[in-house]
Amino acid sequence: MRFSILLLSCFLCVFLYAQTNVSGNISGTWTTANSPYLVTNNIGVPAGQTLVIQPGVQVVFQGFYRFGVSGQLVADGTVAQPITFSYFDTTGWYNDQQMAGGWRGIYFAPFASVNDSSRLEHCVVKDVKHGLNGNANGYAALYIYGRGLTVRNCEFTHNQSKANASEGKIIVSAPSTGQTLTLEACYIHHNKVRVAVLFNTGKALVQENEFANNIGGSTIWALGGGLQFYYNDVHDNQSIYDMTALRVDGGYNTIKNNKIHHNEADREAAIFCTMGKTTIESNLICNNYTLNGNCGATDGGGGIHISHNNSGVWDSTEYLIRNNVIANNHCAFNGGGIYVYDCKAKILNNHIVNNTAQMGGGAIYSIGSQTRLNIRNNLIHGNDYAQFHSTYVMQFSGSDSIKLDYNWMDNAFYQTVIMNPAVGYLGDTSHNVDGTDPFLFNPTLVAGLAEDALFKDFKLTAQSIELINMGVISNAYPAAFDYLGNNRLVGNIDIGAFEASFGSLSEGKLSFGIYPNPVQDILNVKGFDGQGYEIVNIQGQKLLEGFLSKDGISVKDLPAGMYLIQIIGNFNEQILSTKFFKP
Numbered sequence: 415m416r417f418s419i420l421l422l423s424c425f426l427c428v429f430l431y432a433q434t435n436v437s438g439n440i441s442g443t444w445t446t447a448n449s450p451y452l453v454t455n456n457i458g459v460p461a462g463q464t465l466v467i468q469p470g471v472q473v474v475f476q477g478f479y480r481f482g483v484s485g486q487l488v489a490d491g492t493v494a495q496p497i498t499f500s501y502f503d504t505t506g507w508y509n510d511q512q513m514a515g516g517w518r519g520i521y522f523a524p525f526a527s528v529n530d531s532s533r534l535e536h537c538v539v540k541d542v543k544h545g546l547n548g549n550a551n552g553y554a555a556l557y558i559y560g561r562g563l564t565v566r567n568c569e570f571t572h573n574q575s576k577a578n579a580s581e582g583k584i585i586v587s588a589p590s591t592g593q594t595l596t597l598e599a600c601y602i603h604h605n606k607v608r609v610a611v612l613f614n615t616g617k618a619l620v621q622e623n624e625f626a627n628n629i630g631g632s633t634i635w636a637l638g639g640g641l642q643f644y645y646n647d648v649h650d651n652q653s654i655y656d657m658t659a660l661r662v663d664g665g666y667n668t669i670k671n672n673k674i675h676h677n678e679a680d681r682e683a684a685i686f687c688t689m690g691k692t693t694i695e696s697n698l699i700c701n702n703y704t705l706n707g708n709c710g711a712t713d714g715g716g717g718i719h720i721s722h723n724n725s726g727v728w729d730s731t732e733y734l735i736r737n738n739v740i741a742n743n744h745c746a747f748n749g750g751g752i753y754v755y756d757c758k759a760k761i762l763n764n765h766i767v768n769n770t771a772q773m774g775g776g777a778i779y780s781i782g783s784q785t786r787l788n789i790r791n792n793l794i795h796g797n798d799y800a801q802f803h804s805t806y807v808m809q810f811s812g813s814d815s816i817k818l819d820y821n822w823m824d825n826a827f828y829q830t831v832i833m834n835p836a837v838g839y840l841g842d843t844s845h846n847v848d849g850t851d852p853f854l855f856n857p858t859l860v861a862g863l864a865e866d867a868l869f870k871d872f873k874l875t876a877q878s879i880e881l882i883n884m885g886v887i888s889n890a891y892p893a894a895f896d897y898l899g900n901n902r903l904v905g906n907i908d909i910g911a912f913e914a915s916f917g918s919l920s921e922g923k924l925s926f927g928i929y930p931n932p933v934q935d936i937l938n939v940k941g942f943d944g945q946g947y948e949i950v951n952i953q954g955q956k957l958l959e960g961f962l963s964k965d966g967i968s969v970k971d972l973p974a975g976m977y978l979i980q981i982i983g984n985f986n987e988q989i990l991s992t993k994f995f996k997p
Contacts, residue, residue, distance in 0.1 A: 439463075441485070446470040446495070452502075453517070458482035469536070470495035474502050475517035478543070483532065484523040491536030496569075501541035510576055510606075516543030519573075521553055524560025524590070533564040544575030544582055544608075554613075555605075557586045562593035565600060566974075574606035576630050582608025583631075589616035598975075599997075603627050610635035610657070621645050621952070621976060622995075625659075632657040633677070638664040638690075644952050645976055648674045648684075656713070658682040659702070664689040670952070675700045675868050683715030683745065683753055689731050694718060696737045696897050696911075700867035704745040711781055715753030716743030716769055722756040722782065733759040737897045737911045741767045741867040742858050748809070749779030750797060756782025761789045762890050765872050765897075765911045767854075768796040768861040774832075775799070775809035776861070783838075785813035791885035791892075792821045793910035794830070795852050798861040806832040817841035820886045822849050822909045847884055847909065853877035873898070874914045881909040899978065899991050928979065932995040936966040939979070946982035951975065972996055 434448045437455035441463035444451055450472035456479045459465045463485040467473075469492045473481075481499070491497035499520065501507075506515030519542040522532065534556075542555035555573040556565070565585075575582035584605045587595035595618040602623060605611055607630035612620070614636045621644040625633045633651040634643070641662060648659050659677035660669065667690060674697060677684045684702035685694060699717040706713065712721060717740040720733045740751045750769035752761065766777045776797035780787060787810075797807040805825045810816060812835045819842055823830045826848045833840075856871040874881055885892075885907040892902050897911035908914050928939050939947070939962050947967070949958040957972065962981075969977075973996075980991045 441465050444468060444471050444473075450474045452476055453479050453481070456480050456482065459485040459487055461485050464488065464531070466490075467497050469497065471497050473497070473499045475500070475541075476502050478513040478516065478518055480518035481520045482523065483521065484525075486525075486530060486532045487520075487522070487534075488531055489534050489537050493536060493567075496536045496538050498538045499540070500538070504541050504572070507541060507543065507572070507574070510543065510574060513543070516541050516574070518542065519544075519553060519555045519557060522556075522558045522561055522563060530561060532561075533566070534568050535564075535566045537568045539568065539570050540572040542573040542575075542584075553581075554583045554586045556584070558595060559586075559588045560590050560593075562589045562595060563587070564596040564598070566596070566598045568600045570600065570602045570611075571604050576606045576608045583613045584611045584628075585613070587612070587614045587616060587618055591616075593617070594619060598622055600624075601626075605629075607631045610661075611651075613637070614641060615639050618642065619644075623647070624649075626650050628652075630654060630657070632661040633659045635661045636663070636665065636667060640665050641667040641669075642953070643667070643669045644671050646672045648672060649676045651677045653677070653679045653682075656681050656686075658686040658719075659684045660686070662687045662690065662692055666690060667692040668695070669693065669697060670695045672697045673868070674698070675702065677702045679704045681706045681709050681713040683717055683719035683749070684743070685717070686715070686719045686721075687733065688721040691730075691732050692720075693734045693736070694738060695734065695893065696895075696899075698739045698741075698868070700739070700741045700743065701863055702743045703863055704747065706746055709747045712755060714745055714747040714755075714779065715749040716745035716771065717751050719749070719753040720755070720757055720759055722784075731757045733757065734762070734891070735759060735764060736762045736891070737764065737893055739765045739767070739867075739872050739897060739911055740769065741765065741870070741872065742769065742861070742863060742865060744770045744772075744863050746772045748774045748781075750776040752778045754778070754780035754782075754785055754787065756784045758786045759788070760891060761787060761792060763791045763885065763892060763896075763907070763909075763911055765793045766795070766797065767793065767872060768798075768858050768865070768867070770798045770862045774806075776807040778808045780809075780813055780816075781811040783812050783814060785810075785816075787813060787816045787818070788889060789816065789818045790820050790890045791907065791909050793852055793881060794821055794823045795849070796824070796858075796861050805829045808832070809834075810837050811835065813837045815839035815841070817889065818843055818846070820845045820847075820884070820890070820909065822847045822852060822881055822884070824849055845886070847880050849880050852881055852910075873912045874908060874910065876914075878908075878914065882914045883908060885909045895991060899993060901991065928992060928994055932997045933969060934996065935968065935970045937969050937979070937994060938966040939981070948980045948982065950978050950980065952978070969996060
């Protein structure tokens, strides 16, 4: 005990001796030896100056102060020694009507040079308050204006911005033309917002992040920019009004390979899109819940809501919804799986399974006289019209035109689809499959939220004979790969998000092995010596190609990120593929 007290006393002496008070203009290097840095007034890195913060540094704000960056900030922590930005006493943090208990956040001012080296890696940002007075108090926990920034392996938690109705955000990115926000491998959780956790108005690459347990506005909101949203896990967030887990308004956007699940919204689906041209592809969208059962025509949807162009040029809005598993979502209004309002959409090769709507359209609901839909090769199974338990799980109200063909459905077309008023043009519906059992591998068995679809397996099996080779390529715009990244088969494709391999490739060839993963330098591939390979990034750009050997593939010159290796085989010209990550 005496030794422990002595050790603690020595530690406290060192801690007190090492602390450094800072205020005003700052630059140079902040070291672990001089940490913690106690911020006693507003601080800022002036234009033309650079501040480097070493791993393990603690930055502790002593009042409601802001950290401004007009120059450059390089904050490189590590897994073992993250850099922490926090507040010394958070007693008053929950009271958003006063300043006590939080600080004002980090603000990156415009930076015109292309040589900006600013970045945040392995940082923790917490205890920021936005407050009742909006920007008079502080913009956000992290506000990036007029410049790009890389934010990687950071944590944002215990920040709040819920008091001000128009400005309440946690991370704001507003880069200028040619600049990009890169948000990668971050954990953004347990924040309270009014508008959005991540609010972006320019180009952004957002990948490998987890957004969880945030409360208030939209979790992610992209407004008029170009959002590339890949491999993120968005779950257990709660949104109010017309906010939602992922909201996209305008621009050219791709939402791909994400898990979006167990989110709760007031009026809109988990993914809510208006205007622009957006691709929603190869996502798992499950167990999301929309609360409000008294919405207008512009509201609704459990899994996905796609909407009009807000009085702009009509043809400027178009959606591609492809290869998704949309399962066990619920809307207290219309459209448990997908809700469509007055826009063009291709809905192709999805699993739409066990979704429910209280009022109508458990699987798909559309409204609006300008709606034009191409619905092909979808598995539409087990969805329910909860109020009346009707078989009419697709409802179309006065659409301009609908092509609905080559889909698998539990019942005949006339028992599945209700049109009121009549659709202007209805294409050939004769090739839809009236099913008996899709024979999925391990799906949810009941409709609605009671059963968790997150860890279920919706793949086809050898018994899925009503889906295998029953789809069509014509006017179906199939992706090169299915939901799991396996190659689409040649000729007639399967109905649904998964492409079956029965009778074409052996299981051993389908599940080839790579190691290590993640990889820094050499990627090894088992069992394919002499075969050709290609490595592409998540945007589909080919970066490397060659032939496999026992020496492996050098990937040391690739930047950090997610990649796909494709093995070019001799089996019906198949391409086998799997993902790997370079940290």
